[in-house]
Structures are given as structure tokens and as C-alpha cells.
Amino acid sequence: MKKSADSDDSxxxxxxxxxDMESSDxxxxxxxxxxxxxxxxxxxNAKQKERDFRKKLNQxxxxxxxxxxxxxxxxxxxxxxxxxxxxxxxxSLSNELMPVIREIARKTLPLLEHDISAEFARNHYYGSKFxxxxxAYRDFKYFAKKRPPTDSPSLAVGLxxxxxxxxxxxxxxxxxxxxxxxxxxxxxxxxxxxLIYGDTADVSKLxxxxxxxxxxxxxxxxxxxxxxxxxxARSNNRDGMALRIxxxxxxxxxxxxxxxxxxxxxxxxxxxDYTGSYATQDMQxxxxxxxRKGITFLAAAIGxxxxxINHIYGNERFLDITNLTELPAQLVRIxxxxx
Numbered sequence: 001m002k003k004s005a006d007s008d009d010s011x012x013x014x015x016x017x018x019x020d021m022e023s024s025d026x027x028x029x030x031x032x033x034x035x036x037x038x039x040x041x042x043x044x045n046a047k048q049k050e051r052d053f054r055k056k057l058n059q060x061x062x063x064x065x066x067x068x069x070x071x072x073x074x075x076x077x078x079x080x081x082x083x084x085x086x087x088x089x090x091x092s093l094s095n096e097l098m099p100v101i102r103e104i105a106r107k108t109l110p111l112l113e114h115d116i117s118a119e120f121a122r123n124h125y126y127g128s129k130f131x132x133x134x135x136a137y138r139d140f141k142y143f144a145k146k147r148p149p150t151d152s153p154s155l156a157v158g159l160x161x162x163x164x165x166x167x168x169x170x171x172x173x174x175x176x177x178x179x180x181x182x183x184x185x186x187x188x189x190x191x192x193x194x195l196i197y198g199d200t201a202d203v204s205k206l207x208x209x210x211x212x213x214x215x216x217x218x219x220x221x222x223x224x225x226x227x228x229x230x231x232x233a234r235s236n237n238r239d240g241m242a243l244r245i246x247x248x249x250x251x252x253x254x255x256x257x258x259x260x261x262x263x264x265x266x267x268x269x270x271x272x273d274y275t276g277s278y279a280t281q282d283m284q285x286x287x288x289x290x291x292r293k294g295i296t297f298l299a300a301a302i303g304x305x306x307x308x309i310n311h312i313y314g315n316e317r318f319l320d321i322t323n324l325t326e327l328p329a330q331l332v333r334i335x336x337x338x339x
Contacts, residue, residue, distance in 0.1 A: 053219050054079045061211060064248045069282055070209070070241040077211040082226035089229045093181055100329050101182050105189040108336045154256035155338055156217070158246045159183055161198040161231055162264035163212070168233035169265075172302050175324035176263050177231050179300075182328035183261075183335060184215060184225060190339070193217035195249060196224075199242040200234035201270035208271070209238055211245065217253075238270040240282035243297075247290035257338050259296045261331065265303025267312070283312050296338075300331065 057077040065071055159180060167173045180196060187194040196215040203210050214231070215224040243262065250258040268279035287297050299313040302321045310318045319334070321327050 049219075050079060053216075054213075057211075057213055057216070060249075061245045064245050065241060068241075068244060070238070070244070073208045073238070073241065074206055075209040075211065075241075076207050077213055079213050080227045080230040082223060082230065086226040086229040090181070090226050093178060094185075097178060097182050097328055098185065101185050101332060102189070104329065104332050104336060105186055108190060108339060154254070155335075156193040156195070156250055156253045156255035156258050157183065157187055157335055158195040158197070158250050158258070158260040160242055160246055160260065160262045160264075161196070162237050162239070162262070162266070163198040163200040163232055163234045164237040164264075164266065164269075165233050165235055166266050166303065170303075171324055172265050173231065173233050175302060175321075175327050177228065179263060179327040179331050180214075180228050180231065181225070182332050184228060186332045186335065192335070192339075193253065193255065195246060196228065197242065197246055198231055199237065199239075201236040201238040201241075201274075203235050209241055210234070211242065236270040237264070237266070237268055238274055238279075239264065239268040240274075240279060240286050243283065244286050244290075247286065247293075247295045247297075250295055251290060251293040257296065258294055259298065259335065259338055260290075261298045261300060261334075263300045263302065263327075264309060265301070266305040267308040280312050287313065287317075298334070300327065302327065 054077065057079070058075070061077050062075055065073070065075070161176055161180060167176065184194060184196060186192075194215055195217055196213075198212040198214060200210050202208060212230070214227045215221075239262070243260070247260055250260055267275070268283065269275045270279075274282075291297065297313060297317045298319055299309050299317055300319045300321050301309040302324060306320055310320075319330075321330065
């Protein structure tokens with residue numbers, strides 16, 4: 001079969017070798033070949049999705065603090081990277097902690113199933129059971145109703161990690177990292193939405209507040225467990241700003257119970273004057289404001305300033321963690337009680 005003049009012209013710049021390469025849509029026996037999607041394109045799409053999510057986190061965080069005393073603070077929300085070293089560190093911690101976590105989850109899940117089928121969900125505007133103790137809240141959610149089998153107990157968890165420089169002392173950072181990992185894995189097993197943020201202040205004049213979004217229920221990623229290994233002791237701490245950002249995120253969730261736990265070793269201190277009574281008042285006002293929006297606060301104090309943290313949060317929200325080795329299991333058991 002002869003080529004036409006048109007075909008000669010149209011393929012004059014293409015070599016015989018390249019023509020042979022492009023005619024391979026079938027195998028030797030004439031069976032079709034299936035071409036895998038371009039992995040580089042898939043990787044770039046994932047990176048772009050991550051950039052878009054990080055941009056949204058920054059925009060949302062700045063909007064949340066725009067009407068607070070922190071409105072002029074230069075804020076950056078980071079989405080930490082991870083690598084082979086992070087994966088190796090996670091595997092090492094996992095071997096140590098996962099048996100304990102799985103055992104707590106094993107005891108919790110049957111209770112969870114019982115709650116789904118037999119327990120009443122509180123805080124509804126209408127229902128079959130009147131809850132007299134709810135009248136004190138004055139939000140008109142005075143009733144409870146049976147949970148249908150498909151309606152799982154409603155809980156969202158936020159975990160805030162103080163990444164101030166003092167966390168490097170006396171094994172506090174490693175204890176916090178183990179606790180964060182334990183909470184993350186427990187919530188994954190029990191299908192509980194989890195928000196894990198670390199924070200520090202005064203990294204530079206252009207970055208007065210730094211938030212590290214390690215895990216976020218708006219973009220669930222199995223690799224977030226490796227991001228957790230990036231928790232570090234860094235600089236100062238502006239606690240009220242971090243609490244406000246996380247509490248507002250939790251307040252917008254549809255879950256009925258919204259639990260925000262802060263792991264910290266000391267009192268707030270950031271430039272220029274965010275310390276002492278000024279910082280304490282800001283934190284207490286933030287806690288009061290978001291408790292009215294349904295947020296439950298707990299403070300896990302793991303350092304020398306336990307009395308100050310107790311004063312800021314109040315006895316009913318204070319957890320005195322004397323033995324750091326017990327912190328992971330202790331936090332997981334506390335969360336299990338809210339299911």
C-alpha cells in the first residue's frame with residue numbers, strides 16, 4: 001500500500017523509530033494495553049490541592065481573629081511536610097503505643113454500639129424526653145431523643161499543642177508527641193473527626209504567630225500521622241489566639257459534643273506585651289465565649305506552671321499530668337468518656 005502525497009508531507013518530520021513507538025496500543029497477541037495515568041500529573045494535582053487547602057486555612061484563621069485583640073498579629077498557617085525519617089519515627093512510636101490504644105478502643109467500641117441503639121442524644125429543640133438540667137443553658141435545647149441505629153454518637157475533637165521553646169525540657173515534647181499520636185489513632189479507629197494544631201509565636205517580625213495544621217477533618221489524609229512527627233519546641237506562645245482559631249473551627253462542626261484539649265507546659269508569653277493578666281484575661285474571655293457556643297475545654301498541664309494554667313482554665317477544666325508516661329493513655333480514656 002503506497003502512502004499518499006499528503007501523508008508523506010504530514011509525517012516528513014517524524015522518524016521511523018518514533019512511528020514504531022506510537023503504534024503500541026496493542027500487545028503481541030493483539031490484546032489492548034491499558035496506560036497508567038501520568039504519575040507526575042497526579043502528584044502535581046495533589047500538591048495543588050494541598051496548596052489550595054493551606055491557602056484556605058490561612059484565610060479562615062485570619063478572618064476568625066479579625067475582630068479580636070489579635071487582629072494585627074502577622075499569622076501564617078503551615079501544613080508541615082513529612083519524609084522517610086518521619087515515617088520511621090512513627091513506626092517506632094507505633095510499636096510502643098498501638099497495643100494500648102487498640103485495647104482502649106476495643107473496650108470503647110461495644111459501648112459506642114450500645115449508645116447508638118439505646119441511648120438518648122441530648123440538646124435538641126424537640127424530642128421524647130425532657131432534660132431539666134439543660135434549662136440552665138437557656139439555649140432552648142431542652143429535649144433528648146433516641147439515636148437511630150445509623151446515627152453515631154456525635155463528637156469532634158480538637159487537640160492543641162503548645163510548641164514553645166520550654167517544651168524541649170524534661171521530656172515534655174516527646175510526651176506530647178506520644179499523646180498526640182495516641183489520640184489521633186484512637187480517633188481514627190472510632191471514626192471521630194480530629195483537628196490537631198500546634199502553635200508558637202514570634203518566629204520573626206513577619207511571622208508573629210505560627211500555626212501548624214498537622215491533621216484536619218476538612219482534608220483527611222492517612223499520611224497526617226507522619227506529619228505529627230514534625231512537632232517541635234520553637235519559640236514563644238500566644239495561647240489565646242490558638243484557642244480562638246481552633247474553637248471557632250470546632251464550633252462550626254455538626255457534631256453535638258465539641259472537645260478542645262490544650263497540651264501546654266507554661267503560661268502564655270509573647271511579644272510585645274502578651275503575658276500576665278492581659279493574656280490571662282484574653283484566654284478566659286475566649287473560653288467563656290466559646291463555651292457559650294458549645295465547646296468543652298480541657299487543659300493538660302505538663303510543666304512547672306501548673307498553678308497558673310489551673311488559674312486560667314479553672315479546676316473543672318484542668319488536668320494535672322504528673323506522670324508524663326501516662327499522658328497518652330490518660331488523654332485517650334478522657335476522650336472515650338465523651339462518646
